[in-house]
Amino acid sequence: MWRLVLTLTLFSLGSEAMVTCRDNNDHEVDWYILYKAPGEKIPDPQNPPKKKYKTEIRYIYIDSTTQRVDMVPGTTNYKNLIDSSAALGNTLRPILKSVKDMPRNFGFLSYSDQPPGCSANPKxxxxxxxxxxxxxxxxxxWLLHSTPQFPFRRDQNTFWPESGxxxxxxxxxxxxxYNQFRNIGKHLQYIRAFPFDYDIPNDFHQELIEATxxxxxxxxxxxxxxxxxxxxQQNFYSFAKQQSKDLTVGDLYFTIAKVIDSDVAVQTWGCQPERALSYCSNGNHRVYNIDIINTNTGVCTSVIKG
Incomplete structure (x- = not known):
């Protein structure tokens, strides 16, 4: 059984449903997880003497209907893989337009600590x-992600940023x-998300309005x-990191391990100095710091740090 966690870390509405997660074939799904592997430089056969390279990207995809992991073949044409004809483009279609062309009963909010065209104070x-x-x-x-400057533009051909x-x-x-977005709005307030692009009607949940x-x-x-x-009817846990010197309170992943009553393997951004090692206590819960993930994309290998 899948047990999924949303951190600071579908339904059958018929073909007329506008706002829903959508797969690579534009079908409605309850949820999906997409892992885009690191971009890989490959020689450009059209410019071999100049030693020019193209960037190939590929990703792993799983959703509520398949319950299996699918590896999407790599391509240098990222517009086919990421933009208008794939899961992200299909899902984001309702906001890839001018605000004046959106229905009056529709609202959206994009937030990021690394937004396009501006900056968010990390403190x-x-x-x-x-x-x-x-x-x-x-x-x-609710689409959670890790990509800086995403969406870069609300346009189907330019929403994927070069930084991704x-x-x-x-x-x-x-x-x-809709009724779940009251709590989602609270979550954004708990973590003080930085909204950089939004249009929330005045008669929507007050928590969403205040988040903007x-x-x-x-x-x-x-x-x-x-x-x-x-x-x-799938339950998700939404965690907001708390400030505390007590590891069992202030560490997000240790808190997750306690709540789901399980060991947790975590891969976070690995370039920061003095990165913590795995936490292996004498209690029931351990948090393993994953250095690299091994996937069937052929891009990387797996190591547990500490």
């Missing part, structure tokens, strides 16, 4: 990235009912997470 705003799209009293999408090629990137898309105004809320002390239920 004031959460280290988090995502996109919300929602129809009032209907359904919406070199490193691996992850995406988690889930479709929720940088209104911060303190996470509840009684529980370190919120439980969200997708349209397909």
């Amino acid at each position: 004031k705003f959460g280290h988090s990235k995502g996109v919300l799209m929602v129809e009032q009293n209907s359904y919406g999408v 090629f070199q490193n691996a990137q992850t995406f988690i898309c889930v479709t929720f009912h 105004k940088w209104v911060q809320a303190n996470p509840p002390t009684t529980s370190p997470y919120l439980t969200l239920t997708s349209k397909g």
Whole structure:
């Protein structure tokens, strides 16, 4: 059984559903996870004497309907793989247009600590990235990701940024009912997400409106997470990192391990200095620091650090 976690880390509405996670074939799905492998330089056969290279990208995809991992073949034409004709482009279609062309009952919010065209103060705003799209009293999408400057533009041909090629990137898309976005708005306030592009109607949930105004809320002390239920009745845990010198409180991944009552293997950005080793306590829960992930893309290997 899948047990999924949303961190600062579908439904059958018929063919007329506008806001839903969509797969590579433009079919509606309850959720999907997309792992884009690091970009790989390959020789350009059209310019061998000049030693020019093309960047090839590939990704691994799984969703609620397949329950299996599919590796999408690599290509140098990223517009076919990432943009308008693949899962991300299909899912983001409702916002790839001018605001004046969007329905009145529709709202969206893009947030990022590394937004395009501006900057977010890391001492004031959460280290988090995502996109919300929602129809009032209907359904919406929460797309969490790790890609800087994404979406670069609300245009089907330019929403994927050049900054997303070199490193691996992850995406988690889930479709929720409108009533779940009250708690999602609270989560954005807990982590103080930095909104850089949004249009939330004035009669939407107040929590979403306040999230666009940088209104911060303190996470509840009684529980370190919120439980969200997708349209397909899959439960997701939404965690907001708390500030504390106590590892069992202030460490996000140790908190996750306690809540789901399981060991946790974590891969985070590995270039920061003094990166922590794996945490192996005498208790029931361990957090393993994954240095590199081994996938069937053939790009990398697997090592557990510490």
